[in-house]
Amino acid sequence: MRKICIVTFGCQMNKLDSELAAEALQDAGHVVVQDEASADTVIFNTCSVRDHAEQRALSRLVQLRTRRESDSGFRLGLMGCFAEREGEALIERLPYLDFAVGTRQFMRLPEMLEQAERGRSGRFGEADDPGPGLDAAHARSRHHGIHGFVSVMRGCGNRCAYCIVPSVRGGEVSRPVADVVREVASLVDAGAREVTLLGQNIDAYGKGSVWNLARLLARIEEKIPESAGLRRIRFVTSHPRDIDRELVEAVATLPRACGHFHMPAQSGSDKMLKAMRRGYSRAEYDDKLAMIHEAAPTATIASDFIVGFPGETEEDFRATLDLVLAARFQNSYIFKYSPRPGTLAEREMTDDVPKAEKRRRNLALLEAQNAVNRERSESLVGTRRTILVEGESSRDPSRWTGRTAENLICVFPAPEDGAIKAGDLLDLAICSATPLTLFGRPV
Ligand code: SAH
Numbered sequence: 001m002r003k004i005c006i007v008t009f010g011c012q013m014n015k016l017d018s019e020l021a022a023e024a025l026q027d028a029g030h031v032v033v034q035d036e037a038s039a040d041t042v043i044f045n046t047c048s049v050r051d052h053a054e055q056r057a058l059s060r061l062v063q064l065r066t067r068r069e070s071d072s073g074f075r076l077g078l079m080g081c082f083a084e085r086e087g088e089a090l091i092e093r094l095p096y097l098d099f100a101v102g103t104r105q106f107m108r109l110p111e112m113l114e115q116a117e118r119g120r121s122g123r124f125g126e127a128d129d130p131g132p133g134l135d136a137a138h139a140r141s142r143h144h145g146i147h148g149f150v151s152v153m154r155g156c157g158n159r160c161a162y163c164i165v166p167s168v169r170g171g172e173v174s175r176p177v178a179d180v181v182r183e184v185a186s187l188v189d190a191g192a193r194e195v196t197l198l199g200q201n202i203d204a205y206g207k208g209s210v211w212n213l214a215r216l217l218a219r220i221e222e223k224i225p226e227s228a229g230l231r232r233i234r235f236v237t238s239h240p241r242d243i244d245r246e247l248v249e250a251v252a253t254l255p256r257a258c259g260h261f262h263m264p265a266q267s268g269s270d271k272m273l274k275a276m277r278r279g280y281s282r283a284e285y286d287d288k289l290a291m292i293h294e295a296a297p298t299a300t301i302a303s304d305f306i307v308g309f310p311g312e313t314e315e316d317f318r319a320t321l322d323l324v325l326a327a328r329f330q331n332s333y334i335f336k337y338s339p340r341p342g343t344l345a346e347r348e349m350t351d352d353v354p355k356a357e358k359r360r361r362n363l364a365l366l367e368a369q370n371a372v373n374r375e376r377s378e379s380l381v382g383t384r385r386t387i388l389v390e391g392e393s394s395r396d397p398s399r400w401t402g403r404t405a406e407n408l409i410c411v412f413p414a415p416e417d418g419a420i421k422a423g424d425l426l427d428l429a430i431c432s433a434t435p436l437t438l439f440g441r442p443v
Pocket residue numbers: 049050162163164165199200201237238239264266304305306335336337338339340
């Protein structure tokens with residue numbers, strides 16, 4: 001029996017995988033702890049999406065080297081996307097790394113730990129091989145507090161020129177509707193009040209079958225009554241090419257589906273969108289924005305952008321800036337292009353935008369989005385919002401936080417003992433705002 005700490009990098013999918021892995025380890029008799037210092041085994045669940053993400057995990061790993069070398073009972077392991085990409089090579093290169101397990105094989109962690117006891121093990125999984133037990137794990141109930149996550153799809157069927165995800169997560173696979181509904185129900189039973197459905201391109205759910213995301217949302221609404229405790233249903237990430245009116249109308253009409261779309265544009269320039277192999281033009285993206293505003297007028301939209309993609313000129317960048325200012329996104333996540341080994345962009349394009357220029361574009365875009373955030377936040381002062389209460393603020397115990405269906409963060413004074421609890425819906429009158437936070441009082 002070991003005391004294991006899993007340290008997670010990367011996206012929601014990795015966070016969910018960490019939970020599933022923790023559960024498998026607990027079932028095998030291990031204890032999962034939150035703090036690294038008290039653990040005798042540390043597993044890094046890694047991300048490969050940008051070089052920086054890999055370097056962060058590596059430097060954390062290197063920090064534990066002395067401990068591994070001086071304490072014969074201590075074990076170090078890797079899981080996740082970087083482990084999938086480079087696991088075998090890292091095992092070769094780093095003698096203090098005990099095991100590495102790929103994105104589809106983490107249910108084998110207990111087995112791998114045993115192997116590591118008998119000598120180092122370099123086994124890891126193929127992205128397309130689901131490995132034993134992954135679906136069984138998905139079907140089990142987990143306790144997450146009020147937030148539950150369900151991956152309704154695995155992998156990604158796209159081939160965006162810059163992106164490592166398809167190669168570390170494998171092809172796109174949709175899970176059966178009945179499994180998803182069962183899993184949502186079990187999370188709600190265990191206390192989840194908001195469930196987020198996860199997929200790299202979730203708008204493609206059910207492609208090739210009679211199912212799609214709109215129908216899946218409707219099925220969840222129908223099968224899991226509000227009286228069971230489920231208050232909200234969210235989903236990420238929407239692809240601009242695949243999002244359609246049926247989905248947006250479903251979100252607008254289903255009472256518990258949240259009016260928030262994360263629909264990454266990546267660029268506002270047609271030339272860049274084409275080079276990135278995104279599968280839509282700027283005009284098509286603008287049409288999707290207009291369609292969402294029309295069919296779900298109160299919904300908010302967030303986006304991702306990559307600056308400094310190969311060949312991006314000042315003019316291309318201006319087109320992106322223009323999109324950020326015109327679309328007035330609820331939020332934008334902005335990344336500097338990072339060449340990923342084996343991707344089309346890395347193989348065939350030159351990373352020709354200088355680092356300093358990437359940084360400048362990144363900052364300029366952030367500034368533009370900040371101005372949008374400030375205006376949007378200020379325009380909400382004086383309105384009323386309904387939030388799902390999340391609990392005490394991590395920064396300030398005299399305040400509590402929650403989110404609106406549109407994913408706006410709200411803060412309010414800590415309630416009297418027992419008056420309000422996490423998972424409750426609460427109406428707030430918004431009295432002031434900063435660019436990313438609304439401050440309110442219960443009404
Ligand atoms: N499946 C999602 C997001 C996947 S990765 C989607 O398609 O939208 C999350 C974000 O990381 C992407 O939206 C993109 O903006 C960014 N990203 C992915 N690869 C990158 C790279 N090589 N360099 C910089 N940013 C990258």
